[in-house]
Amino acid sequence: MESNLLLEQQRVREMMKFIQLEIAKLEGDTTKLKEDVIHIRKHFWDEVRVSTDSFDDYMETIIGLRQEAQALAIRQSTHRHAGERLDALKRLQHIPYFGRIDFKEEGTDQTEPIYIGVATLTDPSGEDFLIYDWRAPIASVYYDYEPGPAMYRIPDGGNIQGELEKKWQYIIRDGELVSMFDAGVTIGDEVLQQVLGQGTDKQMQSIVATIQQEQNRAIRHDKGKLLIVMGAAGSGKTSVAMQRIAYLLYKYRDTVTSDQILLFSPNPMFSSYVSNVLPELGEENMQQATFQEYMRDRIDEQFKMETPFAQLEYVLTKRDSPNYPVRIAGMKWKASVACFDYIQEAITRFGTEGMAFRDIRFRGRILVNKDQIAKRFYSQESTMRFANRLEEVRLWLESKLKGFAQNERQKPWVQEAVDSLDNAQFYEAQVALAKQKGLRGDDVSDVEVDEKDLARLIVQRRMNPVVKAVHSYDFVDWTGLYCQLFDVQSNGNVTLPKEWKAIGAMTKKTLDRGHIFYEDATPFIYLKEAMLGFASNRSIKHVVVDEAQDYSPFQFAFLKQLFPSARMTVLGDFNQSIFSHSQDSNEFSLLTTLFGEEETSSIHLAKSYRSTKPIVEFTKRLVPNSYPIVPFERDGKEPVVEEFTSKTTLHAKIVAKVNQWKEQGFTSIAIICQSAKERKDVSSVLGETMDHVLITTKSNEYEEGVVVIPSYLAKGIEFEAVIVYNASDKVYGDESLRRTLYTVCTRAMHELIVFSLGPKSHFLEE
Structure with missing residues (x-):
């Protein structure tokens, strides 16, 4: 092993020397090429004799222009390719590779060592690969197989069979080989333990060195129109989404560009959190949006649209309102497939009667x-x-x-x-x-x-x-048409909720005030666009939806209409369903109707990597009827549940604990409140005794340090240490909030403390 280490250290140094020499050479080349491009542009017309006196003169002018344009295009292309290679080399200059496989292809006697990194590196001739990009077909062997028979797919659809003789993992820091492991199992636990034991960062980092077998299946999946990735909290769904986008851009680099991939993220802060991953892998960032932004751009200007976060605030804080049961029933109905079908039937009916117009x-x-x-x-x-x-x-x-x-x-x-x-x-x-x-x-x-x-x-x-x-077709009374939907008291094909009349009255009253509930936005826009013809975007080739459990079946049907040429990847965890419309769901089975079973694939990520084993064991007991959740073997402190009788004592304990964590070196600490209202109360009390950042729906960037954040903005983000502010039975006692409590507890990587003002939630008793 020691001799192997010395040989591998020698190779690392040789690679570093080669990379540095190539960087120095290319920096000179790119500077010269840039100067050439600028010179050609500046003196473009100096080299062309422009004359149209005769046909021959005219043709000579055209030929001269074409020659100069070709010279400029060649220089620009050469400069671009040199710049791309320079960027790749710079990504390799500190950590040239992280893994190696020794693979003997079937039918040959020669074993080839394959080194794997975040970019491809060839020798000066360009014929021999010194390092393979992790997305290359042969690199999949590294992620998918233990030593023994192995295979990988090549672009034409065929398979290359062979024998994986050895698999190694490397930890390289600034050009020095720190350690190497004989990975007898897929991506040995030693490296993963080190990565998971580290702190978090302002931005998500690439996970290509620690991709697991089931994650790799999702990243490289390439069949059908729809891939559904279901995964436990901390199973790496968002990381998989980002690596999958990088893989698609690599595999289809001749036909798909970054601006043809669209990621729907849960909030603007999340968009900032993942913005570093693709550039780290040498790809431009895809388009990003929230579903709310897409709705807001399409809703009538006469309405002020409620945000999904305002809707959640209502759900979390207005339980004593007399209209609460009606509103919740309306949310669930307007999100359903039944509502989608109901509107389709209404449009057919409007074709013969009932159309509403304006003078x-x-x-x-x-x-x-x-x-x-x-x-x-x-x-x-x-x-x-x-x-x-x-x-x-x-x-x-x-x-x-x-x-x-x-x-x-x-x-x-x-x-x-x-x-x-x-x-x-x-x-x-x-x-x-x-x-x-x-x-x-x-x-x-x-x-x-x-x-x-x-x-x-x-x-x-x-x-x-x-x-x-x-x-703009404003001679159609779109509001009147939408309100008509609630005038029909019965329908032979669709069962209406028992609160139907009250739902209609509440909806009309809100629209009359110039407001529109978030749950009404998608049905309202769908009704309008189904009649006018959808403003579809056919340039988007792939849509990725993260936190998919927060989307309704209706919204997915709408997305399919918006992007008819796109394939879709949706990633989610129904244990983290915090929107009312998804509280009764526990699977994505309804999504198979989008493209049909033959075009739909599902992958389940059962293992949770974010949190220590004690935290995972604690949190999975909050959702006893869920699909399997398997903790990664990483030890840590047991979560703490503690009750308080006064806010003063609770707040003092929070300050003491946060200061203790800061002394331990934690740089990412969250105090997670149930709602924005509770977050504001907590922040006002703690403000005088503890520096912290207040996270709101307007926060566009994830902040390190101590943050006070509501439950729904913490989704998709991880923290080294978490305090759940008040997990009392009064705050988290309703069954509809079981998954919200699970969600906030699963944000913790290393330490979790659950405080309660009064008796703790009975979910914690269970």
Whole structure:
């Protein structure tokens, strides 16, 4: 072993020397290439003789331009490739590789050592691989097999069989081989223990050196339209999502770019948390958004949309409200597949009756009333697509508005408006009329303006909002149509909830106030876009949804409509379902209907790596009927549950414990409250005695240090030490909050303390 260590240390030093020499060489090359590109751009026209006197001169000019453009394109391409190789070398300069396999391909007598790192490195000839990228097909053997028979898939779909003779893991720091392990099992526990025993960071780091076999299956999965990754808290779902995106960008680098992959994240802070992973692996970041942002961009401007966090605040803090049961029932219904089907049926019904339209008004007068619009709509063939029928009505209305505009020019109010123009207004009108005629600059003053032109311009400007409204299909009463959904008291194909009438009344009252519940946003937008035709984005090739348990079946159906050309990867844990619509669910089986069973695959990540074994054993007892949760063998302190009778004593204990943890070297400590209201109360009390960061829905970046954070913003993030502020039966006693308590407890990596103001939750008793 010692001789192996010496030989491997020698190789590491040789690699470091080679990498440093290549970096120095490429830095010079890229500087020279950049100067060449700048020079060619600067003197582009100096090298081209431009003449169009004859056909031969014209052709000579075209050929000259093409030659210069080609020279520039070649230099730019060479500069780009040199820059990419330089970036790859810089990623390798401190840790050139982390693993090695000795693989003998079937049918050969030669065993080839394969070194694996975060980027590919070849010898100067470019023919021999010194280091393989972890995403290369042969590198999958490192993650998937113990010594013995092994195989890997190649891009054409075939398999390469062989024998994995040895597997090694390396710990290299700044070019020095610290240690190496004979990994008799997949990714030996020694390295993983070291990684998991470290502290956390402001940003998630790449896990390519410690990817486990089941994680690797999810990362490299490449069948069908939908991959569902179910995993326990701390099983690495988010890390898998990021490495999977890196893998897709590597495998499909000729057909898929980073801006064609979209990650839906739970909140803006989470987006910042994962923003470092892909650049660390040499890839540009994919697009990121929250589902809330997508909804907000599509909702009518007349409504102020509730955020998902405000909805959760209601769920957590308004249990004593008399309308609470109705609101919760509405949340669950509006998130369901039944609601989706119900709206589909309603759209079919609107094709023959019940369409709601608005009067077209101008200056207090009705130009076209809603009954006339309805008559026009229903005069068309009912077999026409809904969107085509509405478009025909729109064109008809726009034609009528042109006629109204012509008649309006003769009205007295127009003449009064013309007569009252001052010099500045007249000049502005002159400029506008000149632009309509295609004139600019000095030509404006030459434009002759008569009263007819001015009358036409004034009427056009006054009618512009009406024309825009018609063009945007605002002649349809979308709010009225949505409210009609709740007027139907029974439906033969869909069972309505017993609170149906009250749900409808609450929904209408909220819309009348210019607000829209978060649970109404997706059904409302779906109703509108299903009639008008979806504003689909076909450029997105892959959609990744993290914290998928927080999405309703309705929302997933909507995402499929938004991105019809995309494959999907969804990752989640129903034990962490904290939204009311998902409280009754325990699996993703409904998602198989999105693309069908043949196009859907599921992978379960059972092992939890984030927390110590005592914390995992403690937290999994909070969800006794869940799927298996297997702790990684990492020892630590037992979680502590402690009750207090006064806030003063509780707060003093929190301050003492946090100071103790800081002395131990913990840099990431969370005090997790149930709600934003509770978080605010805690922060105001602790503010004078302890420095801390208050995390809100507007926080765009994860902060190190001591944070006070509500339960739903802590999702997806990990902390070295966690205090659950008040896990009393009063706060966490309802069955619907069992999973919320589980979620906050699973944020802890090394230490967990659960405090309770009064008797602790009976879930902790269990």
